[in-house]
Amino acid sequence: MKLPVNLLIGAVLVALVLGAAALSLLWTPHDFTQLNVRNKFAAPDATYWLGTDQLGRDLVSQLTAGARNSMAVALAAVLLGGSIGTALGLLAAAIGGWVEDLVMRIADIGFAFPALLFAIMLAAVFGPSLTNAVLAIAFINIPVFARVARAAANQVWTREYVAAARAAGLNRFAISKDHILPNIAAPVIVQATIEFAVAILAEAALSYLGLGAQPPSPTWGRMLSEAQTLMYQAPQLAVYPGLCIVAAVMGFGLLGDGLRDVTDPRLVRER
Amino acid sequence: MTTRSLSAIAALGMALFAAAAQAETKLVIGLQQEPTSLDPTSDATASIDGMLTQNVYESLTTVAPTGDVLPQLAESWTVSDNGLTYTFKLAQGVKYHDGTDFDSADVLFAFNRAMAEGSTNPSKGYFKPIASVEAPDAQTVVITLKKKDAFFLFNMAQGDASIVAEESVDGNATTPIGTGPFKYDSWTRGDRLTLVKNPDWRGASGVQLDKVEFRFIADPAAAAAAIMSDEIDAYPGFGAPEMLPQFEADPRFSVNVGSTEGEVILAMNNSKPPFDNIEVRRAVSTAIDREEIIEGAMYGVAVPIGSFYPPHGSAYVDLTGAYPHDAAKAKAMFEAAGVAGTTMTLRVPPFAYATRSAEIIQAELAEAGIDAKVENVEWGFWLDEVYKKKNYDMTIIAHTSPNDMGNFARGPDYFYGYNDPKMTALWDSISTEADDAKRAELLKEGQKYLSDQAVHGFLFQLPQISIIKTNVKGFWQSSPVLFQPLAGITVE
Numbered sequence: 001m002k003l004p005v006n007l008l009i010g011a012v013l014v015a016l017v018l019g020a021a022a023l024s025l026l027w028t029p030h031d032f033t034q035l036n037v038r039n040k041f042a043a044p045d046a047t048y049w050l051g052t053d054q055l056g057r058d059l060v061s062q063l064t065a066g067a068r069n070s071m072a073v074a075l076a077a078v079l080l081g082g083s084i085g086t087a088l089g090l091l092a093a094a095i096g097g098w099v100e101d102l103v104m105r106i107a108d109i110g111f112a113f114p115a116l117l118f119a120i121m122l123a124a125v126f127g128p129s130l131t132n133a134v135l136a137i138a139f140i141n142i143p144v145f146a147r148v149a150r151a152a153a154n155q156v157w158t159r160e161y162v163a164a165a166r167a168a169g170l171n172r173f174a175i176s177k178d179h180i181l182p183n184i185a186a187p188v189i190v191q192a193t194i195e196f197a198v199a200i201l202a203e204a205a206l207s208y209l210g211l212g213a214q215p216p217s218p219t220w221g222r223m224l225s226e227a228q229t230l231m232y233q234a235p236q237l238a239v240y241p242g243l244c245i246v247a248a249v250m251g252f253g254l255l256g257d258g259l260r261d262v263t264d265p266r267l268v269r270e271r
Numbered sequence: 272m273t274t275r276s277l278s279a280i281a282a283l284g285m286a287l288f289a290a291a292a293q294a295e296t297k298l299v300i301g302l303q304q305e306p307t308s309l310d311p312t313s314d315a316t317a318s319i320d321g322m323l324t325q326n327v328y329e330s331l332t333t334v335a336p337t338g339d340v341l342p343q344l345a346e347s348w349t350v351s352d353n354g355l356t357y358t359f360k361l362a363q364g365v366k367y368h369d370g371t372d373f374d375s376a377d378v379l380f381a382f383n384r385a386m387a388e389g390s391t392n393p394s395k396g397y398f399k400p401i402a403s404v405e406a407p408d409a410q411t412v413v414i415t416l417k418k419k420d421a422f423f424l425f426n427m428a429q430g431d432a433s434i435v436a437e438e439s440v441d442g443n444a445t446t447p448i449g450t451g452p453f454k455y456d457s458w459t460r461g462d463r464l465t466l467v468k469n470p471d472w473r474g475a476s477g478v479q480l481d482k483v484e485f486r487f488i489a490d491p492a493a494a495a496a497a498i499m500s501d502e503i504d505a506y507p508g509f510g511a512p513e514m515l516p517q518f519e520a521d522p523r524f525s526v527n528v529g530s531t532e533g534e535v536i537l538a539m540n541n542s543k544p545p546f547d548n549i550e551v552r553r554a555v556s557t558a559i560d561r562e563e564i565i566e567g568a569m570y571g572v573a574v575p576i577g578s579f580y581p582p583h584g585s586a587y588v589d590l591t592g593a594y595p596h597d598a599a600k601a602k603a604m605f606e607a608a609g610v611a612g613t614t615m616t617l618r619v620p621p622f623a624y625a626t627r628s629a630e631i632i633q634a635e636l637a638e639a640g641i642d643a644k645v646e647n648v649e650w651g652f653w654l655d656e657v658y659k660k661k662n663y664d665m666t667i668i669a670h671t672s673p674n675d676m677g678n679f680a681r682g683p684d685y686f687y688g689y690n691d692p693k694m695t696a697l698w699d700s701i702s703t704e705a706d707d708a709k710r711a712e713l714l715k716e717g718q719k720y721l722s723d724q725a726v727h728g729f730l731f732q733l734p735q736i737s738i739i740k741t742n743v744k745g746f747w748q749s750s751p752v753l754f755q756p757l758a759g760i761t762v763e
Contacts, residue, residue, distance in 0.1 A: 033634060033637070034634075035563070035567065035631060035634045035635075037563045037566045037567040037631070038563075038566065040566075040567070054513070054567070055567050055630070055631065056567075128647070210647065214645065214647075215630050215633070215645055216630065216633060216634065216637075225492070228492035229491050229492045229495060229511040229513055229514050230513055232514065232516065232517040233513065233516065
């Protein structure tokens, strides 16, 4: 089978971003918190590959450390929101009846909140911090995963091997764990990849508003926000973090699309 | 055509012309700081004075941009030979915006309220030298001082000494009632406050503005966007000096960098460990690098200070070299004091000069082995937790009041937590010294003492960066006080 183009482009972009983030854990060209005001707005050279920002900090180091921050928030938020949402979706499909209705209606209410606005509200109530940004983004992920997991699980519940498992005397929770979950993994993973892109954007938006990770730890969103008043004299300070956000969001978005194309049996048949 | 119809047409034309001439003149002013109360006699927020003092509220006196004292509600005054008894003649026929009359009873009320036991006036010190306030008749007030006060008439011009009326004082926090050239109209919290012209003001014929709208935009990027899109006519306290070249290049605006009375300090809670230890405070002063802070946070547009007195003042001494920046030495000092490696919080109010300085100071303290945690807080939270409850380690704030070295003589209840009888006695002699030369000597002594005690980290003098449309005239370029009278502002 030929791999779709979007999967390839997505995988390359994601690999680049994840690679930069992972590398920054071990090594950055300079200490990203190191100020050197007397060397602000330096032009790119052999020492500072992309130059320095308004406080003389190395831009490459800031951007890679920002990637780490962005990935950490997105990963934690999607894992947390995804596991709770998937568990709820599995539960709804397994029990059915009023429990299913209740879970899905609550998920509908969750969808009714504009996601980012809700995240801003949480951050405003509980104070701006990295943890709260993670929680806020995780929270808006729960209904998404609940819906996807439940729809996929309902399909699997109609299969013969599930009927066989029931006949063998397994209870609903054991079936959910042993038979349903492995069989809904593909759509959930596809959704997780797409939600990863959404989470990166949400983190950028929150930290742009000052509600994400607090200084001195760098975030793309805050770099963008601080560059705003500098557009006249140093537009590159806004361009680089902007490009990073675009690359990360597009990478995960394309990767998710590509994965869906590969795993979704209906699309395979159409091809 | 008859002459009658001709004259009718002429009358119509005149009426149209008159209507056009009467088109409302509205001025929109951008502000960084939104207050939580509108009563300058009970809240220290500078923007209350910036908006309302001498505009809605009036005091006995006012000041010119040069700092000279001028008459306001007091038309004239005489001072007794011993300098202790001031006899004020009050303006006649003055009414408050709610229609009640202004007379000496209001002055008596306002002063007694400010001087009362348990008064919440933010500048109680202004009233401390007063022995008695009497009103022999409705237009006369006699104030007797316990001791001479060189700043008395100047202090009486400030918002803290606004003459508020007994009938309306309780509502002033939300609906301010004064005697000034502008009446309070509305306040949409988080957005704007509007004033309208008071047609009954004694000088109303000379006031051109019909409506003044203050917009609260703390974020410099948002403020810049609002100025650029012609939403704002004037932004007198602009917070992003890096954007000045952009505004200077734009023929719509005139840009000016003047001085304010605002000393920007890294305040340390002197009542609380570790800052009750002078060696720790000295270590902080050694750890900070003013040049770096001014370059990084203010883009070089500020004058460094080494103590608590404005560099443009006549008694200024340059003490910026008292604690030369030396991270290694600061680290050793922190180690000697046993606080190396500890975590401290730096709670900063939402003003660009403060949040930007905080980021740099955080890095400088880190170099000296101190982990400073920066908390960006809302203004209301800052007022409550830092200013009123003294619940903080360090903060950054500009003290924009004039002649405010007396802050260090306010005792342990003030948020500095600084209580030093020597400084209290020194301020006592400064404020009672009538001779200018002698007072200047004492002020110099005060600056040196505060620097020696390293009470706070003294950073820089806040510049007055104003971006004003070229057709708006009359804004003060430098502020000797917190207020900006709007009665003299014109729009061409």
